[in-house]
Amino acid sequence: MATAVINEYLDAHRQQHLDKLFELLRIPSIANNNDGACNTAANWLVQYMSDLGVKARVAPTPTQPVVMGHLHVSDAAPTVLVYGHYDVQPATPLELWNSPPFEPTIRDGNIYARGADDDKGQLFGYLMALEAYVRTDTPLPVNLKFLIEGEEEIGSPSLEGFLRENLTELACDAVLISDSAFFAEGLPSITYALRGVGNGEFFITEANSDSHSGIHGGTLRNPLHVVCEIVAAMRDADGRIMVPGFYDDVLTLTPAQRESWSKLPFDEGEYARSLGLDHLGGGERGYSVLERLWARPTLDINGIVGGYAGKGGKTVIPGQASAKFSFRSVPNQDPHKLMDAIEQFVAARVPMGMKFRFEVGSANPPVLLGQDTPAMQAAKEALQEVFGAQTAMICCGASVSVSEMFQRMLGVDAVMMGFGLPDDNLHAPNEKYALSQFYNAAKTIAATWAKMSR
C-alpha cells in the first residue's frame, strides 16, 4: 500500500526535514522589509521544489514575489493547487522571545521560531509529502500546482491582481490551504466558513476649526457628542445592532449546527480569562460564544478622532469628529448592503445643519466553502486516519480573503485544513509549532492526495 511506504519515508527522514525547515525559518522574510529576505525565501522554495521535479519559478509582483510551481503527472488525475505563504509577521518585541525568533530551537516537543507554524512550518508539509512520493518512486496521485505568496501578513495587496493575470495557469480542481489550526489539541479541524470584514469612517462637522471651550462653550454643537450619540444608538442593551436590515440575510443556525458546535471543547471561562476578564459580559444575547463569533455579524467602533487625544487635557471643542468602524459579516450577507445600511443609519442621525461625510474603506465578503467536495471528503478522512479522531467542521470569526478570491476567481472551494494548535502564539513572541503536528501534517497531506484520486 502506497501510504505505508510514504509514511515510512517520512518517519525515516524526520531529522533531515527538520534541518531543511530550519533553513527556511532562518530567513527573516517579513513582507514589509525590503532587505531581500523575501527573495531569498522565494528562491529557497524554488530550489527545493525544482529538486523534486516541480517546474518552479519566482514570479514578480509590484511588491514581494510569488513562488509558482507545477508538476503534471496525468491528464486523468485531479489537479490540486496548494496555497501558502513564505512571509512572516515581524518578530518585535524581541525581548519577549525565550530564544531568537530567526534561530529555530526545539524545546518540549515544539519548534520555536517566527513562522514555525504561520506559515512556513505548515507549508513545508506539502513539500515533505511531495518528496516522499518522489523519493520512494510512488506515483503521485494528483497533478500539483503551487502558489506561495510573500505578502499574506500585510493583507495580500498584490494577490488579486496576480490571480487575475494568471487565471489559466492556476486552473485546478481543488485548493488546499494549511494556514489555520486545530480547534483543540487532538481535534483535527477544517474551517468551512469565515466572516467578511468591512470598514469605514464617518465624519461630523460643525465649525470650520476647533474652538476654545471657554470662549465658545455653550453655543456650538460638539461633533464628538454627536458621534457618541450615533454610536450609542447602534446597539441595544442586549448587544443587538440596531442598524435596520443588519440581520436580514443572516442564515438561521440549524439545530444540528448549534448542537455540533456546543459539543466542541470550548470553555467560556477559560476564554474570558485569556482576555483578562473574570467573565464575559458582552455580546449579543441568545447566542453562545462560538455562535456569536462564527454565525453572527458584528459592528464595532475601532477609534474616535477629534479634538485632543494627547497627554493631559486641552479645553477644546472640535470642529469635526469622526468614528472609525468595522463590521464582520456572515455567509449570505452582502457587505455592500451592510455598508449602505450603516451609512443610512448614521446619515439619519446627523443633526440639521451639521455636515456629514461617509468614507468606505473595504467591504470584503464572507466565505462559505462547500463541505461535500471530493477534496473536502478526502481531507476529512485523511485527518481522521492520521490523528485518530473525527474531524471537526469549524468556522472562523476572522476573515481570510484568499479563500474568497479562489472561490470567486477560480470557481473552486478551498479546503482549509490547518495543523497549528490554538496556543501556537501566532503573530506574538515565542511562536511555536508542535513537532507531532509537523510530522503528522505531511502524512495527512500525502493521504489526502491519495484519497482524491480514487
Add this chain to the structure above:
Amino acid sequence: MATAVINEYLDAHRQQHLDKLFELLRIPSIANNNDGACNTAANWLVQYMSDLGVKARVAPTPTQPVVMGHLHVSDAAPTVLVYGHYDVQPATPLELWNSPPFEPTIRDGNIYARGADDDKGQLFGYLMALEAYVRTDTPLPVNLKFLIEGEEEIGSPSLEGFLRENLTELACDAVLISDSAFFAEGLPSITYALRGVGNGEFFITEANSDSHSGIHGGTLRNPLHVVCEIVAAMRDADGRIMVPGFYDDVLTLTPAQRESWSKLPFDEGEYARSLGLDHLGGGERGYSVLERLWARPTLDINGIVGGYAGKGGKTVIPGQASAKFSFRSVPNQDPHKLMDAIEQFVAARVPMGMKFRFEVGSANPPVLLGQDTPAMQAAKEALQEVFGAQTAMICCGASVSVSEMFQRMLGVDAVMMGFGLPDDNLHAPNEKYALSQFYNAAKTIAATWAKMSR
C-alpha cells in the same frame, strides 16, 4: 487740573511712546522658549520703570521671571497693584502674517505685531500714564505696585506659588488688569465675572489589551461603545446637561441682567458666520448666546482615546477607552462639587465587570468680582470720560485664573479694564492693537488713578 496736563503730555509724546513700545514688541518673549528673550523683556521693563523712579527688580521663578516694582508716594493714598504679562503667544504659522510678527508695523491706524494687544500694548499704557505724572511733576495720586509675569500664555504655572511667597509685598487696596477687550468698538467694557474651568478624563477598561475584531468580535464589550453611551447620556435634546445637580448652585439671571445683556451690540448671525456656520444649532435651549456663554455652565468632551485613531482603519476592539472632558462653571458653583457629580454620573453607568478610573485634571473656580468697589467706580467713570460712552459691565465665558487668585489670596477684587478690540486677532496671525485704543488707554489709566484718590 491735573488731567489736562497729563493728557497734554501723552498727546505730545505719542511718537516717543510708540517707539518705546516697538522696542518691547521686538523682543520675542515666548514663555516656552528658553532663548533668553523673556529675561530680555523683563530687564527692559525694569529699566523703563527704574527710570521713572519705580523700585523695580527681576524676581526669579522656577521658569520665567516676574517683574516686581513699587513706588510709594503717601501712606494716605490707596495702593494699586498693576498686573500684566510680558510673555506672548508663539507667532506660528508665520506665513499667515502680512508683516513679521516681531517687527511692529503701522497699517490703517493699527499696530501689527505679536503682543501688540496681548499684553505688551495694554500693559505699556500703565508705564505711559506713570511717565506722564512723573515727567510733568504732577503728584501721583496712588501708590503703585507692579506684578508683571512672563508665563500667562502657558497658564501661569509659577504664579500661585509666587503670590504665596510675596503676599506682604503685594498687599494692596485695588488691582488693575488690562488684558481683555471692549465688547465692541466704541463700547468701553469691564469684565466682572468669568467662568471657572475644570477638566479630567474617565477610563473604561474591558480586556487587558486590544483585541482582533474578527477573532473576538461579538464576545467582548467594546469600551469605546460604553464611553459613547455615557457621553450620549450627558445631554438631553435641549442641550441641558443631565448630570444630577449640575445646575443646582447656578445663580438665576435677574431680569435686569438679561435686559442689559440683550442690549449689547451682539449679532448672533455674524457670530455664527465667524465660526463657519450658517446659523447656531447648538446650545442650551431657553437662553440667549451671551447668557449661555456668561451665565450657564457647560460640559464638553474634548477628545476620546482608544483603539486606532491613525490614518485609514484598523479592525481592533480596544481593551480600554477614555474620554477627556472639561466643564465651565459659573459664579456660585463649586467646581469640586461638579467634578464629584460628573464622577458619580459616569460611575453609575459603567457596566458590571468593566473597570473604571476617573482622573481629575484641574478644577479652577469661577470668579465674580465686586462691581461697587471704589476702584471699579473710578475705572468706569474714567472709561466713560475718555471714550465718551457708558461703560458696559460684561462677563467672559473663558477663565482667567489670576483674578481668582487675587481675590482668594490678596482679598482684593481686580478691575478688569481691557482696551483691546474684538477683532485684534489674539493668539492668531496679524495680532493688532488700534492706535486710538493705545493712546486712550494711558489717559484712562491716569484718570482712574486720579479718581481713586478722591
